[in-house]
Amino acid sequence: MNKHILVVDDDAQMQSMLQVVLESEAYVVDTASDGLIALDKLMHQQAMPGVILLDMHMPRLDGLQLIEALRQHEEAWLDSIIVISEDMNALQQASRLGVRCCLAKPFELETLLELVFNCRESGRG
Amino acid sequence: MIENEMRLERQHMVLDTFVRTEPEQWRDNFLSMAGHELRTPLTVLKLQTQYLNKHLTRQGLYDCVAILAQMEVQIQKLERLNRDLLNVSNMQTGRLEYVQESVDLNKVLRESAEVMHQMHSRHTIVVRGAATTYLIGDKDRLGQVFINLLSNAIKYSPLADTVEVDIHSSAEAITISVRDYGIGIPQEQREHIFERFYRAVDPSTKAFSGLGIGLYLVAEIIKHHGGMITVESAMGKGSTFHVALPLTRQRELGEREYPADTKARSHTA
Numbered sequence: 001m002n003k004h005i006l007v008v009d010d011d012a013q014m015q016s017m018l019q020v021v022l023e024s025e026a027y028v029v030d031t032a033s034d035g036l037i038a039l040d041k042l043m044h045q046q047a048m049p050g051v052i053l054l055d056m057h058m059p060r061l062d063g064l065q066l067i068e069a070l071r072q073h074e075e076a077w078l079d080s081i082i083v084i085s086e087d088m089n090a091l092q093q094a095s096r097l098g099v100r101c102c103l104a105k106p107f108e109l110e111t112l113l114e115l116v117f118n119c120r121e122s123g124r125g
Numbered sequence: 126m127i128e129n130e131m132r133l134e135r136q137h138m139v140l141d142t143f144v145r146t147e148p149e150q151w152r153d154n155f156l157s158m159a160g161h162e163l164r165t166p167l168t169v170l171k172l173q174t175q176y177l178n179k180h181l182t183r184q185g186l187y188d189c190v191a192i193l194a195q196m197e198v199q200i201q202k203l204e205r206l207n208r209d210l211l212n213v214s215n216m217q218t219g220r221l222e223y224v225q226e227s228v229d230l231n232k233v234l235r236e237s238a239e240v241m242h243q244m245h246s247r248h249t250i251v252v253r254g255a256a257t258t259y260l261i262g263d264k265d266r267l268g269q270v271f272i273n274l275l276s277n278a279i280k281y282s283p284l285a286d287t288v289e290v291d292i293h294s295s296a297e298a299i300t301i302s303v304r305d306y307g308i309g310i311p312q313e314q315r316e317h318i319f320e321r322f323y324r325a326v327d328p329s330t331k332a333f334s335g336l337g338i339g340l341y342l343v344a345e346i347i348k349h350h351g352g353m354i355t356v357e358s359a360m361g362k363g364s365t366f367h368v369a370l371p372l373t374r375q376r377e378l379g380e381r382e383y384p385a386d387t388k389a390r391s392h393t394a
């Protein structure tokens with residue numbers, strides 16, 4: 001089963017905390033601080049991560065742009081994306097593009113863990 | 126009875142549509158920006174405390190868990206304040222969403238009282254009576270109404286130890302009263318307390334902190350539900366807020382009945 005998760009967030013504290021909580025649940029976590037770094041990692045990786053936790057507002061390449069880029073490459077990848085944002089409009093846009101699910105900030109730790117678990121269980125991982 | 130000792134002065138409030146002046150518009154934009162900016166640090170704080178809570182509990186460090194629980198209560202307060210700020214900002218632009226569902230107000234009221242009691246254990250919140258029917262409305266927003274009314278009742282009655290809540294229903298409406306034994310509201314200020322950013326207490330005294338949005342939000346949510354809020358108050362004796370939520374609204378609007386698990390979204394006009 002694919003235990004790999006990619007956390008894409010430009011907020012260092014948020015990125016680090018997501019990594020800590022997920023690693024404590026025995027996930028293997030990689031990080032990227034914007035969409036461009038994430039895209040580069042995804043394109044050069046042997047296998048896709050089971051889950052991508054994706055922030056929306058980031059420099060260089062933001063969340064929506066990354067979703068669009070991934071969709072053009074392989075639409076099925078969108079099923080691994082959990083979008084996290086405080087911006088309801090961005091969440092709605094991401095949802096329309098066909099991501100797995102959207103999580104509005106602030107959220108509960110258990111809600112996040114449940115979504116990640118379900119995403120992996122029913123995903124291609 | 127204290128009720129008889131109080132010289133109660135009733136004032137009915139008419140809630141007018143708000144026209145925004147430029148400073149108000151600037152303030153709304155600022156609230157929206159600040160509200161969104163606070164959400165990421167709030168999320169990080171929540172993750173940190175909940176993660177620690179889980180691990181310290183596993184290790185049996187219950188003293189630390191108790192302190193963490195207090196931190197979580199403070200974070201919940203910030204979360205609520207943040208939500209209120211964004212709601213006020215969204216109300217001004219008609220972007221606040223309302224759900225329509227069958228609401229058990231007894232349950233919502235008791236849950237709200239429980240939450241407030243956890244935060245302010247010095248006050249006892251006495252809930253009396255019960256509604257005998259469901260109301261069609263937005264459960265979470267109505268919960269916000271109760272939380273804000275209870276929060277105000279506690280805040281403005283620092284020397285009292287009881288807040289009383291009565292809930293009743295008739296064929297036409299469900300009525301809820303929240304009574305405190307606090308400082309009271311001066312007569313000349315009562316007609317303004319439901320206005321946005323209005324503070325009944327001089328902010329420079331710093332005795333009672335606040336932003337002046339709680340009662341505005343309460344009044345707007347009640348208005349959206351076709352209801353009415355009034356206040357009675359006597360200086361030095363306390364205040365009672367009366368909320369009436371009509372049960373006929375659903376029929377008047379020709380809406381079909383929504384079962385408890387069915388939700389429909391609507392925007393403010």
